[in-house]
Amino acid sequence: MLGFLSSRPRPLIAAHRGASAAAPENTLAAFRAAIDLGADVIELDVQRAADGHLIIIHDPTVDRTTNGRGAVASHSLAALKALDAGGWFNPRFAGERLPTLQEAVETVGSAAGLFIEIKQGPVFDDGIEAVVAAVIREAGLVARCEVSSFDHFSVRRMKDHVPEVACGILYEARLIDPFGAARLAAAEIVHPYWALSTPELVEEAHRLGYGVVVWTVNDPEAMARLAASGVDAIVTDVPDVLRRVLGR
Numbered sequence: 369m370l371g372f373l374s375s376r377p378r379p380l381i382a383a384h385r386g387a388s389a390a391a392p393e394n395t396l397a398a399f400r401a402a403i404d405l406g407a408d409v410i411e412l413d414v415q416r417a418a419d420g421h422l423i424i425i426h427d428p429t430v431d432r433t434t435n436g437r438g439a440v441a442s443h444s445l446a447a448l449k450a451l452d453a454g455g456w457f458n459p460r461f462a463g464e465r466l467p468t469l470q471e472a473v474e475t476v477g478s479a480a481g482l483f484i485e486i487k488q489g490p491v492f493d494d495g496i497e498a499v500v501a502a503v504i505r506e507a508g509l510v511a512r513c514e515v516s517s518f519d520h521f522s523v524r525r526m527k528d529h530v531p532e533v534a535c536g537i538l539y540e541a542r543l544i545d546p547f548g549a550a551r552l553a554a555a556e557i558v559h560p561y562w563a564l565s566t567p568e569l570v571e572e573a574h575r576l577g578y579g580v581v582v583w584t585v586n587d588p589e590a591m592a593r594l595a596a597s598g599v600d601a602i603v604t605d606v607p608d609v610l611r612r613v614l615g616r
């Protein structure tokens with residue numbers, strides 16, 4: 369998995385929504401900050417605007433992370449682009465915009481890999497995977513990204529569109545059979561909430577050929593413990609802290 373980063377040491381440092389402690393989450397400023405802070409991978413969340421364009425934002429509404437109101441899916445791309453996505457975090461980021469996936473890909477370039485999380489619910493968008501797949505193919509990203517979702521139907525549809533892209537299942541409950549769930553979704557990677565990851569889970573994952581990506585880990589002691597257990601990547605808001613913990 370993540371062959372494009374095979375030359376980098378494990379665990380990979382993955383910046384959650386970019387370096388989201390240093391800059392407003394899921395903005396180009398956060399992605400640039402993550403690269404500056406030494407992240408191997410940028411994690412971001414993708415949804416669709418009312419007119420079908422891909423937009424990078426975490427919540428189903430724009431209320432928390434912009435100066436606008438309402439569901440993401442009720443706004444056109446132009447309306448989303450008119451929102452301020454930085455001022456809520458700090459006035460010095462005022463004017464920062466919600467990026468499209470294409471803009472995020474161009475900004476990150478070859479400086480880091482991408483964990484693209486497809487956000488689904490409360491409205492389920494069965495057409496988003498085809499649009500994400502087109503961006504991945506056109507940008508030549510197949511070998512430089514991984515696609516994940518809490519919606520395992522979405523992961524499986526992604527695989528149907530681009531079988532060669534690495535895919536992962538996100539989960540935050542204690543699944544009886546996480547690898548069975550991954551198999552049903554055609555995923556090669558499991559993304560447990562960090563507290564669900566044990567050395568036994570990691571060992572079993574690797575024995576079966578699955579990668580393990582844990583999220584979201586900001587506590588240095590937990591980072592050290594998870595790194596020692598052999599996880600493949602740690603998703604964090606503070607990539608600089610993780611880098612120090614890993615001695616890089």
Ligand code: G3P
Nearest residue numbers: 384411413485538583603
């Ligand atoms: O990397 C997984 C993590 O991003 C999932 O949680 O809610 O921050 O998207 P969330």
Ligand code: CA
Nearest residue numbers: 411412413485
């Ligand atoms: Ca996410």
